[in-house]
Structures are given as C-alpha cells and as structure tokens.
Amino acid sequence: MRGFRAYRIHDDGKFGDGRLESMTPEEFDSGNVVLRIAYAGVNYKDALTARGRARMARKFPLVGGTDLSGTVESSEDPRFKPGDPVFLHSFGLGSHHDGGFAEFGRFPAEWVFGLPGGLTLFEAAVLGxxxxxxxxxxxxxxxxxxxxxxxxxxxxxxxxxxxxxxxxxxxxxxxxxxxxxxxxxxxxxxxxxxxxxxxxxxxxxxxxxxxxxxxxxxxxxxxxxxxxxxxxxxxxxxxxxxxxxxxxxxxxxxxxxxxxxxxxxxxxVNVNNPVESKLRIWRRMAADWKPRHLERIGRRIPFSALPQAFEDLLAARVRGRQVVDFSLG
Ligand SMILES: NC(=O)c1ccc[n+]([C@@H]2O[C@H](COP(=O)([O-])OP(=O)(O)OC[C@H]3O[C@@H](n4cnc5c(N)ncnc54)[C@H](OP(=O)(O)O)[C@@H]3O)[C@@H](O)[C@H]2O)c1
CATH class of the missing domain: 3.40.50.720 (NAD(P)-binding Rossmann-like Domain)
Structure with missing residues (x-):
C-alpha cells in the first residue's frame, strides 16, 4: 500500500473545504486495525462537512465519511485477522476521526464490528x-x-x-x-x-x-x-x-x-448509543429487520463522483442512499 485515494477536508479558516486527493499510510489517523474500504455511504452530515456548511470537522485534514464497510488489511488486535469482513459507523467518524472516503483507513478495534451473517458488505453500507x-x-x-x-x-x-x-x-x-x-x-x-x-x-x-x-x-x-x-x-x-x-x-x-x-x-433518536445496543440493532437489521429492497435503495457511485454526490444531497435531489464503490474507479 503506497499512495491511495481519499476525500479530505482542509482548514479554510471557516468550517473547512474538501477535495479529492491522495494520502499515504504515514498519514493514517489513530487506531490498531487497518481496513481496505470497499463501500462508504454518503450521508447528509458528510455533505455538510465536505462543503463547510456547518462546524462539523473537528480536525484537519479530515477524511470525510460517517460509515463504511470493507475488509481487514492488518490488525494489532487479536479480535481481527486479514480478510475479515467488517463495517463501522458513528464514533465521530468523518468529524473527529478520519472516516470512510478513502481506500484505506486505520481505526480503533473497539469501533470495528464484524459483518453479521445475512448482510453483504454492500448492504451494510446501504444501511449505514x-x-x-x-x-x-x-x-x-x-x-x-x-x-x-x-x-x-x-x-x-x-x-x-x-x-x-x-x-x-x-x-x-x-x-x-x-x-x-x-x-x-x-x-x-x-x-x-x-x-x-x-x-x-x-x-x-x-x-x-x-x-x-x-x-x-x-x-x-x-x-x-x-x-x-x-x-x-x-x-x-x-x-x-x-x-x-x-x-x-x-x-x-x-x-x-x-x-x-x-x-x-x-x-x-441518537446513534451514539452504547455498543451493546448497536450490536443488538445490527443483528436485527441483518435478520428479521432487514429491509427487503436494499439493492433498490442503494446506488453505487465511483469515488470520483463524490463532489457531485454532495451537491445532489444538499439540493434534496437524491433518491435512497448513494454508496461509494471503490472498485468503480
Ligand atoms: N439521529 C441520527 O442519528 C441520524 C442518523 C442519520 C441521519 N440523520 C439525519 O436525518 C436527516 C435525513 O438524513 P438522510 O441521510 O436521510 O438525508 P437525505 O438522504 O438527504 O434525505 C433527506 C430527505 O429529506 C427531504 N428534504 C430535504 N430537504 C428538505 C426540506 N428543506 N424540506 C423538506 N424536506 C426536505 C427530502 O426527501 P423528499 O424529497 O422525499 O421529501 C430529502 O431527500 C438529516 O438531517 C440527517 O442528518 C440523523
């Protein structure tokens, strides 16, 4: 892993401004699990942060993105091994800590959840x-x-x-x-x-x-x-x-x-709920509470389309969930 693609928000003297660029592993945020990110959901909050519409970014530069799914690349925590499918959201991702709009990221193991059976990586990101x-x-x-x-x-x-x-x-x-x-x-x-x-x-x-x-x-x-x-x-x-x-x-x-x-x-409704409560809800979202039409609700977009995705979201032009698919270029 050398340079990889990331959408980062930089200090512009106001609330921050974002752009597509590349970053290196030396610039990783804190954590002990490195992930190869497959999908990242585009949330209303992410658009506000990227466009500096509100004081959301709490560090600069900041990789945007509140939720993501992918696989473990390497882990210093014994709970995870390379190749494990995982997802994560909240915990200040995309505001206080680097988030999902990058091909790789490093995160504390406590924030990383194993993908429950019953959900694909794409479905987990559509839910987000x-x-x-x-x-x-x-x-x-x-x-x-x-x-x-x-x-x-x-x-x-x-x-x-x-x-x-x-x-x-x-x-x-x-x-x-x-x-x-x-x-x-x-x-x-x-x-x-x-x-x-x-x-x-x-x-x-x-x-x-x-x-x-x-x-x-x-x-x-x-x-x-x-x-x-x-x-x-x-x-x-x-x-x-x-x-x-x-x-x-x-x-x-x-x-x-x-x-x-x-x-x-x-x-x-506040999603900064305790981990046990998060896990309980995700188990149900993967089973009896799994929505029936996630493939219809989610729309895969390439990483390069992120700036337009933010504009569309802020203008209420989007239907369902836009999900960055890093395999699309
Ligand atoms: N509590 C939490 O933890 C939590 C978690 C996730 C999201 N949120 C919040 O929930 C809200 C929706 O998030 P989202 O991801 O669903 O965003 P979204 O995909 O952008 O959807 C928001 C929808 O609200 C409607 N809308 C937008 N602007 C409006 C306006 N000025 N007047 C009336 N309706 C308007 C539009 O739907 P129609 O065109 O169909 O009316 C729009 O598609 C955001 O405020 C977000 O920050 C909170």
Whole structure:
C-alpha cells in the first residue's frame, strides 16, 4: 500500500473545504486495525462537512465519511485477522476521526464490528448510519407501544436515505406506511418499497393551531421544522414520533396540548448509543429487520463522483442512499 485515494477536508479558516486527493499510510489517523474500504455511504452530515456548511470537522485534514464497510488489511488486535469482513459507523467518524472516503483507513478495534451473517458488505453500507438510526427509532417506538394494529405511520423525507429505509422496514413489519415527499414523481419507487399511500408535500396543508385531525399512530421525522409541528398536531392518542433528523430545519414551534390531551410522545433518536445496543440493532437489521429492497435503495457511485454526490444531497435531489464503490474507479 503506497499512495491511495481519499476525500479530505482542509482548514479554510471557516468550517473547512474538501477535495479529492491522495494520502499515504504515514498519514493514517489513530487506531490498531487497518481496513481496505470497499463501500462508504454518503450521508447528509458528510455533505455538510465536505462543503463547510456547518462546524462539523473537528480536525484537519479530515477524511470525510460517517460509515463504511470493507475488509481487514492488518490488525494489532487479536479480535481481527486479514480478510475479515467488517463495517463501522458513528464514533465521530468523518468529524473527529478520519472516516470512510478513502481506500484505506486505520481505526480503533473497539469501533470495528464484524459483518453479521445475512448482510453483504454492500448492504451494510446501504444501511449505514441511516439504517442504524431507523433501527434505534423502531426499538424506541415499540417500547412506547407502537404496533401495526394501532394505525398508520407517516414517514417524511421519504425518498431520502433514512426515509427509504424506514418505509421499507416498517412496511415489511406490517405497518401501513404513508410516505410524505417533495418528489412526487418518485411515487412508484416509494410504493415499490411498501408505502400504501404517497403524499405530495406541496399539496399538504400543514395548518396551524394546537390540534388537528388525529391521523397517525406513529411517525419517523427526518425533516424537522413545519413538518414536525404538523405531525405533533395530527398524531392520534398515544401516538409516537421518532425525531431523527433536521433536513429542513433544526427549529420547530409547538404547543403542549397534543402532549397533555392526547399523550403524544416525541422521542429523540441518537446513534451514539452504547455498543451493546448497536450490536443488538445490527443483528436485527441483518435478520428479521432487514429491509427487503436494499439493492433498490442503494446506488453505487465511483469515488470520483463524490463532489457531485454532495451537491445532489444538499439540493434534496437524491433518491435512497448513494454508496461509494471503490472498485468503480
Ligand atoms: N439521529 C441520527 O442519528 C441520524 C442518523 C442519520 C441521519 N440523520 C439525519 O436525518 C436527516 C435525513 O438524513 P438522510 O441521510 O436521510 O438525508 P437525505 O438522504 O438527504 O434525505 C433527506 C430527505 O429529506 C427531504 N428534504 C430535504 N430537504 C428538505 C426540506 N428543506 N424540506 C423538506 N424536506 C426536505 C427530502 O426527501 P423528499 O424529497 O422525499 O421529501 C430529502 O431527500 C438529516 O438531517 C440527517 O442528518 C440523523
């Protein structure tokens, strides 16, 4: 291994700026396991970091990329041997520690998970941190009483990475899933993942006031802002909303009446959960919670397409999950 390709973010005096370049093993970040990276998911956060849209990069230069899968090249830790298939995400990858947008990387063994049977390396990367967050959300929603018989579940940002996986998984588990999207021309895609109804964002009256007609038993919100306000107002009694993301806004305005009159539950999803919890969820994502359409949700892109992938993601032009496939050049 000599020089290899990497997408690195450099200090530009603001929040950082990224570019395709080459790096060497001497520049590896800390760790005791060297990986040959096969696939790396492109996340919303990665696009923000690469384009310096938010203060995400905590060291420079920084290899971007929050999640990846690949094989062990060498390991100083006895738990791993060359050739083992592995994946990893979170732990500050792509913000505090070099991430997945490089052909090789070095990571602490504690962050590296063996690939569970039932998932290919590509499928693990399609799921990535987006899939893990949907698994965390599902577990929390179930703990809060959500079962298929209670009513419809709304997924917004439905064509996005989190949204696509949520539509697929929830419908597989027997929920009636309503997909809310800004890309109504992707209705066939959303129905093919299992949505029973597709709502066009432009034709929904998001309304106002403390309470609206009760519609949803559950909701997965990766958008925030006005849509989250509307969800809170339109949940059924004891309805549960998993707040995963902020693709539209960090902020929302609210009223306590849905909480005290309808028992609406708003729960936060954070993937910096304990390792045991990560492993438990990944075992299920590889088995009974494995989405049925990962090949349709994931789109392989060459490494050289990363800059365009970031632009497309930030402009909400992407359907599903873009995954860098290092074998494509
Ligand atoms: N909690 C966690 O640990 C965790 C984990 C993963 C991701 N996230 C967060 O979840 C969010 C979604 O992530 P992702 O990977 O799914 O991103 P993504 O693939 O870019 O999808 C986001 C989707 O949201 C919708 N959207 C985008 N901008 C919007 C706007 N201004 N108004 C309304 N809808 C908009 C679009 O879907 P439609 O066109 O279909 O509406 C877009 O495709 C991000 O904020 C991300 O940071 C959080």
């Amino acid at each position: 941190v987006a899939g893990h967050s949907v698994g965390v959300a599902l577990e929390l929603m179930q703990k809060n009483g959500l079962v298929p018989g209670r009513g419809r579940v709304l997924v917004n940002g439905a064509t996005g990475g989190v949204g696509s996986i949520a539509v697929d998984l929830l419908s597989k588990l027997g929920f009636d899933v309503v997909a809310l999207t800004g890309k109504i021309d992707e209705s066939d895609y959303l129905r093919s993942l299992g949505a029973c109804e597709v709502l066009d964002r432009r034709s929904v009256d998001f309304g106002a006031g403390p309470l609206g007609t009760e519609r949803w038993a559950g909701a997965i919100d990766s958008v925030g802002g006005t849509q989250l306000e509307w969800l809170i107002r339109t949940m059924r009694r004891d309805g549960v909303i998993a707040s995963i993301g902020n693709a539209a806004s960090n902020e929302f305005a609210g009223n306590v009446l849905p909480f005290i009159l309808r028992g609406v539950r708003l729960i936060g």
